[in-house]
Every structure is written in structure tokens, then in C-alpha cells.
Amino acid sequence: MSRIDDFEAFMAVVEHGSLTAAARRLNRSLQSISRSLATLEESVGVELVQRTTRRSTPSEAGAAFFHRIKPAIDEINDARLQAANQRSEPSGILRVSAPVLFGPDFVVPVIADYMQMYPRVEVELQLSDGFVDLGAEGLDLAIRIGNLPDSSLRARRLGALRRVVFGSPSYFERRGRPTHPFELSKHSCIVRTSDQRPGEWMFQIEGKPRAVKVAGSFRSNLMAPIYAAAAHGLGLGYSPLWQIRHSVDDGRLEVVLSEFEPVPVPMHAVWPEGRSSSAKVRAFLDMLPSRPEFKNL
Known part of the structure; x- marks a missing residue:
């Protein structure tokens, strides 16, 4: 043996x-x-x-x-x-990386509860949309959105993020609601010009991924003006649901074509091998999977 x-x-x-x-x-x-x-x-x-x-x-x-x-x-x-290390109380500086927009709304609330629970820990949050090198940056862990490349990092899946089509109630009153992605050619769609393939939105149609061409009279390189334009009835937008969750919850935006959504994008916590032996890292990792902030995204 x-x-x-x-x-x-x-x-x-x-x-x-x-x-x-x-x-x-x-x-x-x-x-x-x-x-x-x-x-x-x-x-x-x-x-x-x-x-x-x-x-x-x-x-x-x-x-x-x-x-x-x-x-x-x-x-x-x-x-x-x-x-x-079971009796070790978390202490020291915890260095975390998270996506720029996702971090403030979804990671900071976890950090706030974590710091209340473990007052001997200081937290440094670095925001970046790139897959930063944890070792080179001295980071303990990172929250990453998207498929993970092969690496020596350990990973824990936290959930998956939906990508949705949305519009304002006033737009739907004027133009009606699309019931199939192919109907988007009859609608004004707000295109993000900085996308890798502008004017193509992905859907799951008859069990297969399918790109649908869209167009409209208003375009932007950033998502913030696209959300504002959609809320003002200028057309339909397409983005991760978590980015418009507040506007959906308060009724300014409504989601359509849910049955044709593409496969959700995975979200993970990643950390260097052996780093989870640290009490401060282990305690933070243990808090993440059960957080309500990561549900229904």
C-alpha cells in the first residue's frame, strides 16, 4: 500500500x-x-x-x-x-481581485460582512477586468467571470451569469415584445461598438448557439449609456443580467427572450495552490458560495 x-x-x-x-x-x-x-x-x-x-x-x-x-x-x-489551523483566527491583509463593475456591487458586501466577523483582517481590493497574475501581484485570491484557462490555480465555482435582452416598458408599449431572436431584425437594438463582434448577439436556438445580427439608430462603446438609452425607450439592449438587476427589480427595464438565453457564463473564485491553508483566505472562501449576492445572476 x-x-x-x-x-x-x-x-x-x-x-x-x-x-x-x-x-x-x-x-x-x-x-x-x-x-x-x-x-x-x-x-x-x-x-x-x-x-x-x-x-x-x-x-x-x-x-x-x-x-x-x-x-x-x-x-x-x-x-x-x-x-x-482550525484554531487560527484570521488576521493580516487579505488581497482580493475582482472585475471592475462586479466588485463594488457584489464583492464589497461580502468583504463588509467578512471584516465585521474577523476584525483582525485588513482587506485590499484590486479591480481589474483582466485575468491578473495572482503571484506577480501578491494577491491571495480573485473572483473571475468567464471560462478559466488551464493553470495551476485552484478554483471554486460560485455560480453562473445570465446574458439577457432587455428594454423599457415604454418601448414595449410602442414596438411590442419580440418572441423569438429572429424578430430582432424588426426592432431597434442598441449595439455596443467595442464588442469583439459588434451587432451580433448570441442565443440558444433549438439547442445550439446561434449569433443573430442586430442594428439600431443608437450605438455606444460603453454599457452605461446603453443602459440609460434602453431605460429611456431608445431600443433593446443585451448584457449580463447582474449589470441591470437593479433596473429590472425597480421596473425600469424588463427582460425578454429568456427561453433563448445563451449558456450562462461561469464565475469562480481562484487562488494559488496551498494558499487556502491560510486562515484568512479559507474563511473568505467559505463565505462566498452561500452569499445571496451571487444568486439569480
Whole structure:
């Protein structure tokens, strides 16, 4: 039966490219790493790492094995660190990144409750719509909207964000409500000129993603004037629901074509591997999934 140390040795060899580098990473002797790897290979009955004098690379079976066990080993290590730090009160500076518009309305309320609960923690919030390098910026975690690229970061899904078509009650009284995306050609649509493909809105039609061309007499490069124009009856807009939630709730804007909405955009919290062992980070991560701010977005 292999020990957890054997799995960790194997993972370190794969991640760092050699037994010597793995030994340095784990603060173990080269002989100890070699024994762990041999024990694990004997246990599973297949060569996991192909060794040369200069480099060690995973075999095909080893690469598949690595990707299967890594999440489990990460969870075990997090659990061990969490147990060791269970009595640690969060303290210090928590550095968080969030999208520019999303952060103030949805992340700051979480931070406010978090700081009341843990008064020994200071929080620094950095707003950016780009996927910033957490290590280079000294950040503990980030809230990210969109599909995540492959990386060494750990991630926790927080929810998904709807993209909707909306207009004002006065517009619908004059022009009627579209019942299908193809009817948008008969409506005045407000185009954001800074989009990657201006004048194309995405929908899910008959189970497949479909781009529908739209046009209108008012355009803008930013969303704020588009929301204002839609509220004043100049046409239909298209955006993430969370950005217009307040206007929908107070009746200034209404959502249409809900049954044709594209697949929602995922939202995650991401953090560097091992950072969740910090009491301040772990406590913040634990607060996020249950927050009402992240529901019905």
C-alpha cells in the first residue's frame, strides 16, 4: 500500500521535471524520492515516470494517473492544513481581485460582512477586468467571470451569469415584445461598438448557439449609456443580467427572450495552490458560495 508521501513525490517529479528538483521542493533526499517513486510504480504495476540522466517525464499512463490523483491529493493536503489551523483566527491583509463593475456591487458586501466577523483582517481590493497574475501581484485570491484557462490555480465555482435582452416598458408599449431572436431584425437594438463582434448577439436556438445580427439608430462603446438609452425607450439592449438587476427589480427595464438565453457564463473564485491553508483566505472562501449576492445572476 502506497503512502501519501509516495503520491506527493510522484506529483513533484512530474511538476518539476526531475527527481532532484522534486527532492528540493519537498525538502527530502534524492534517495527518498527515488524509493517513493519505485514503491508507487510497484503498487500500481506500471511505469509512471520515464527517467533519463537529465530529465524525468511522465509516461502516458503516468500523465493520466497524475491528472486523476492531483485533485484528491490537493484536497487531502488542504484538509490536513485546515485541521492544523482550525484554531487560527484570521488576521493580516487579505488581497482580493475582482472585475471592475462586479466588485463594488457584489464583492464589497461580502468583504463588509467578512471584516465585521474577523476584525483582525485588513482587506485590499484590486479591480481589474483582466485575468491578473495572482503571484506577480501578491494577491491571495480573485473572483473571475468567464471560462478559466488551464493553470495551476485552484478554483471554486460560485455560480453562473445570465446574458439577457432587455428594454423599457415604454418601448414595449410602442414596438411590442419580440418572441423569438429572429424578430430582432424588426426592432431597434442598441449595439455596443467595442464588442469583439459588434451587432451580433448570441442565443440558444433549438439547442445550439446561434449569433443573430442586430442594428439600431443608437450605438455606444460603453454599457452605461446603453443602459440609460434602453431605460429611456431608445431600443433593446443585451448584457449580463447582474449589470441591470437593479433596473429590472425597480421596473425600469424588463427582460425578454429568456427561453433563448445563451449558456450562462461561469464565475469562480481562484487562488494559488496551498494558499487556502491560510486562515484568512479559507474563511473568505467559505463565505462566498452561500452569499445571496451571487444568486439569480
